Amino acid sequence: MSLRLYIPKDAAARAVGADELAAALQMASEDCGSECQIIRTGSRGLLWLETLLEVETIKGRFGYGPVTTEDIPSLIAAGLFNGAKHPLDHRTAVGLVAEHPLFKAQTRQSFARCGLIDPLDGDGFVAQGGLRGIKAAVKMDGEQIVKQVTDSGLRGRGGAGFPTGIKWQTVRNAESSQKYIVCNADEGDSGTFADRILIEGDPLTLIEGMVIAGLAVGASKGYIYIRSEYPDGYATLLSAVLVAHRLKLLGANVMGSGKGFELEIRLGAGAYICGEETSLLESLEGRRGIIRYKPPLPAIKGLFGQPTVINNVLSFAAVPGILADGAESYSRLGVGRSKGTLAVQLGGNIKRGGLFELPFGVTLRTILNDFGGGSASGRPIRAVQVGGPLGAYFPESLFDLPLDYEEFAKHQGMVGHGGIVVFDDSVDLARQARFAMEFCAIESCGKCTPCRIGSTRGVEVLDRIIAGTDRDKNLVLLNDLCTTMQDGSLCALGGLTPLPVRSALKHFAEDFA
Amino acid sequence: MGKNLPTPQVLKGDTGWDAETAAPIIAEFAAIKGGLIPALHALQNRLGYIDDAAVPDLAKAFTLSRAEVHGVISFYHDFRREPPPKHSVKLCRAEACQSMGSEAMAADLIQRAEGQHECEVSAIYCLGLCAMAPSAMIDGKLVARLTPAKLDAHLAAAGIGFKARTV
Numbered sequence: 001m002s003l004r005l006y007i008p009k010d011a012a013a014r015a016v017g018a019d020e021l022a023a024a025l026q027m028a029s030e031d032c033g034s035e036c037q038i039i040r041t042g043s044r045g046l047l048w049l050e051t052l053l054e055v056e057t058i059k060g061r062f063g064y065g066p067v068t069t070e071d072i073p074s075l076i077a078a079g080l081f082n083g084a085k086h087p088l089d090h091r092t093a094v095g096l097v098a099e100h101p102l103f104k105a106q107t108r109q110s111f112a113r114c115g116l117i118d119p120l121d122g123d124g125f126v127a128q129g130g131l132r133g134i135k136a137a138v139k140m141d142g143e144q145i146v147k148q149v150t151d152s153g154l155r156g157r158g159g160a161g162f163p164t165g166i167k168w169q170t171v172r173n174a175e176s177s178q179k180y181i182v183c184n185a186d187e188g189d190s191g192t193f194a195d196r197i198l199i200e201g202d203p204l205t206l207i208e209g210m211v212i213a214g215l216a217v218g219a220s221k222g223y224i225y226i227r228s229e230y231p232d233g234y235a236t237l238l239s240a241v242l243v244a245h246r247l248k249l250l251g252a253n254v255m256g257s258g259k260g261f262e263l264e265i266r267l268g269a270g271a272y273i274c275g276e277e278t279s280l281l282e283s284l285e286g287r288r289g290i291i292r293y294k295p296p297l298p299a300i301k302g303l304f305g306q307p308t309v310i311n312n313v314l315s316f317a318a319v320p321g322i323l324a325d326g327a328e329s330y331s332r333l334g335v336g337r338s339k340g341t342l343a344v345q346l347g348g349n350i351k352r353g354g355l356f357e358l359p360f361g362v363t364l365r366t367i368l369n370d371f372g373g374g375s376a377s378g379r380p381i382r383a384v385q386v387g388g389p390l391g392a393y394f395p396e397s398l399f400d401l402p403l404d405y406e407e408f409a410k411h412q413g414m415v416g417h418g419g420i421v422v423f424d425d426s427v428d429l430a431r432q433a434r435f436a437m438e439f440c441a442i443e444s445c446g447k448c449t450p451c452r453i454g455s456t457r458g459v460e461v462l463d464r465i466i467a468g469t470d471r472d473k474n475l476v477l478l479n480d481l482c483t484t485m486q487d488g489s490l491c492a493l494g495g496l497t498p499l500p501v502r503s504a505l506k507h508f509a510e511d512f513a
Numbered sequence: 514m515g516k517n518l519p520t521p522q523v524l525k526g527d528t529g530w531d532a533e534t535a536a537p538i539i540a541e542f543a544a545i546k547g548g549l550i551p552a553l554h555a556l557q558n559r560l561g562y563i564d565d566a567a568v569p570d571l572a573k574a575f576t577l578s579r580a581e582v583h584g585v586i587s588f589y590h591d592f593r594r595e596p597p598p599k600h601s602v603k604l605c606r607a608e609a610c611q612s613m614g615s616e617a618m619a620a621d622l623i624q625r626a627e628g629q630h631e632c633e634v635s636a637i638y639c640l641g642l643c644a645m646a647p648s649a650m651i652d653g654k655l656v657a658r659l660t661p662a663k664l665d666a667h668l669a670a671a672g673i674g675f676k677a678r679t680v
Contacts, residue, residue: 012642015657047644190607193641228554228591229640231653266547267554270590272638286549286575288588304546346644348612353644376613385608389638421609421643432608439607439638 002035003081006054006061008115010043010200011232012193017068018051024069025053034081042201044097044115045355054097055086062086063097102352102371107333109341110317111357114201119236122243125204133320134249137212138257142172145216149319151327153339158184158275158312159387159416159492161338161405164319167309170299171217174307179219181210182284182303182310185226185233186268186275189388191419194343195313197355199226199233202317203240204249207263209316211254212323213309214261222261223303225280227268237265272443276491277310279445290445291491312417314343335361338404338415348421349375358403365399367420379424383508385432387416389439390496392503393429412503414496429508434462436500440493451494454485458501465512475505475512529596530564539567543574549585553592562593600632600673603650609643618647618661625675632673 007013007022022038029036046052049065053075064075071092078088087093094100108114117124125131137145150165171179183206187195198206210222226234241263244250252260271289273279278292281303302308318340322330331339338360344367347353351373358367368374368381375381383393392413394401401407408415423432437458446452458481464474482498489495505512535556542552552571556563563586572579586592604610604619619636626634642648645657649664656667661678668675 011640011655012645012657015640015642015648015655016645050645187641188639190639191609191643192639193643196641229637229650232655266551268589269550269554269592270637271588283550284547286547286585287581288584290588348609348643348646350644355644389608419643421612423612427612432611435608435611443638 002037003029004056005036005038006041006056007038007051008043009040009232010050010197011230012043012047012197013050013052014232016050016066020069021051021053021067021072024072028072028076029081032076032081036081039118041117042114042119043197043355044103045111045197045357046097046100046103046352047354048352049094052094052097053092055080057086059086060096060098063094063100064088064090064092065094067092102356105371106357107341107359108357109321109330109333110205110314111198111202111343111355112321113205114197117202119201119203120239120243122204122247125202126247129324130204130320131208131247131249131255132324133322134208134212134255136323137215138255142216142218145212145323146172148322148327149216152318152322152330153327153334153337154315154318154322154330155338155405156312157314157318157343157417158277159189159414161415164311164315167299167311168213168216170297171219171307171309174300176307178221178304178306179217180303180306180308181213181217181219181222182281182308183210183222183224183313183316184275184277184280184310185224185230185313186280187230187313187417188227188272188275189390189417189419191347191385191388191421192345192417193347194345194355194418196230196233198313198317198343199230200236203236204244204247205317205320206313207240207244207249209319210263211249211261212319213311213316215254215257215259217307217309219309220260220262222263223266223284224263225266225268225274225284227274228270234265234267241265271445272439273445273493276493278491280310281308288445290447293490314417333359335359335402335404336406338406342403342415342418344371344403345417345419346372346422347419349377349381349424350422351376360404361402363400363402364394364420367403368399368422372422375422375424377424377426379426381422382425383423383427383429383432385421385423385500386419387414388419389436390414390492390499391416391419392499393432393507394503395507398507412499412506414499429504429511430462430466433501433504434459434466436497437462440497444493448488448490448494450485450488451490451497454481454489454494455497457481458485458497471512478505530560530562530566532566532570534559535567535570539570539574549575549577549582550589553586553589557592561597562595565594598631598633600652600671601650602626602632602634602668602673603637604634605638605640605642605646605648606636607639607643609639610647613646615647618659618664621661621678622664622675625678627676629675632675
């Protein structure tokens with residue numbers, strides 16, 4: 001048997017030289033006269049180990065990371081190409097990847113296949129449990145599929161946490177000859193990358209979830225809207241559509257059900273606001289990404305005026321598992337009304353950043369310390385921002401909060417899409433508050449005044465506070481402005497920008513002095 | 514199956530506007546529901562930018578007003594109305610990269626890029642590489658875990674020459 005190596009082709013690995021590593025290893029193996037097969041996979045999410053090189057053995061896949069081309073001579077010297085026993089005596093050895101404590105501690109459901117297989121290998125996908133969900137779904141009627149999703153307790157993973165089953169039921173009940181399934185893959189929130197990892201690592205699961213949604217509500221056409229900042233994800237999706245056709249997951253007769261489903265991949269054009277669902281629909285229709293008034297809800301009048309299911313990547317990706325293993329298998333995970341797993345994305349100033357799929361309820365402290373291993377700089381962690389650029393900044397005193405939609409809301413924060421950005425004690429929260437306003441000003445679609453003008457005024461007021469000009473007066477003004485934006489904006493961009501600003505003021509008042 | 518595009522990439526060299534090349538692209542995408550943005554991507558992919566001369570043609574093909582087409586082009590950060598420079602560096606300026614020193618790196622790079630027209634240095638908000646910050650996109654290629662020295666090495670590899678680093 002030839003030596004089988006696995007190297008991710010995920011953008012995170014490629015950004016630190018995975019392609020160069022794969023090419024150099026291939027060449028080195030030929031030079032050594034060793035037969036070696038290199039399989040490019042998605043990412044395991046253990047991003048501090050990228051590029052993670054895995055070697056297949058009878059015991060399982062042994063990992064080495066982070067590996068660069070410079071490590072190749074020493075790996076060869078340790079016996080990589082001449083059958084030495086793993087783990088090799090090498091400084092990058094991490095043991096069996098499946099047994100890695102930070103991998104084993106996870107509950108990999110939506111990401112079960114991520115990092116294991118070539119994301120475009122249809123047979124590998126099926127061998128690892130792919131298509132079980134759709135096969136269960138084609139035996140049910142739409143009502144039964146919706147009931148499974150409702151009973152699972154799955155809530156929208158895009159950030160708002162709306163119950164997915166209720167959304168689907170609304171679309172199912174709507175009368176129309178053409179309904180649509182739209183996947184929001186405009187993962188613009190900084191600090192989040194779970195959608196990207198899933199799309200690049202297991203795109204067929206996403207497609208499977210969307211087709212199940214189509215069967216559930218009676219829609220025959222879907223769109224995935226992916227941001228242009230994810231060129232690798234876009235390319236993967238284009239190829240995945242072809243593979244899905246070969247698997248009969250897409251086409252005129254999905255899995256022999258007699259029902260058809262076609263999928264189109266659309267590329268965004270660098271507008272953060274298009275992650276807001278109604279802006280995204282406008283953009284799909286070929287217009288400026290200006291948000292729409294709600295009601296009507298997209299479920300009633302969405303894409304091209306038709307009833308539309310619009311969900312996040314991870315919401316769709318959770319569905320095949322729910323259908324395959326039953327609603328109960330999902331709902332028994334998690335806490336309170338936050339069911340199932342959350343893809344925690346740990347980034348910023350952290351020693352071990354990456355994606356960890358965990359049941360809801362785990363605390364920030366566990367994630368930061370046990371998984372993250374403290375800050376990358378070695379300095380104390382002073383603040384974390386959870387839930388993207390519109391999420392609150394939390395201080396150390398709140399690190400015992402469990403990840404739970406309701407618990408976070410009680411502390412004027414949000415779980416959002418599960419991104420956690422870590423800052424050490426060199427952070428200046430007044431600057432971060434200013435950035436929140438600045439970002440809102442750059443990305444506002446301009447439809448409503450509180451967001452369009454309020455954000456620019458917010459930057460100005462914060463500049464005065466930072467400069468120490470009429471500080472008390474300007475703090476009153478800032479608070480007033482935040483209230484106006486929160487209550488008067490049409491969508492979450494203007495409405496939630498006050499969240500990071502106010503949390504910075506509340507928890508880090510000393511930075512505004 | 515849907516009409517899909519190749520991955521956008523930064524074009525190298527001169528890219529003058531060519532209405533003859535643009536015409537079939539516009540016609541092709543006008544037939545697709547909501548095809549204006551894919552059409553703009555395709556035009557920019559092929560010709561480097563979207564010339565104002567294309568606006569009336571796009572308006573006619575998509576039965577929109579010229580104002581509406583202009584509105585779409587100007588709304589999205591990706592679409593450019595002038596030929597692109599030879600090189601492009603997009604530095605991530607979002608929170609995770611800020612927490613790892615992206616702001617100082619950006620300030621330095623912007624200063625060093627001053628006065629040259631070969632390479633455009635711009636901000637991008639999140640490349641999804643937040644666990645390996647700071648990150649950037651250099652001529653369409655993603656690079657991460659940057660330090661000032663590593664960034665310089667990537668720039669040199671891409672053939673981008675800036676003034677020497679001051680910090």
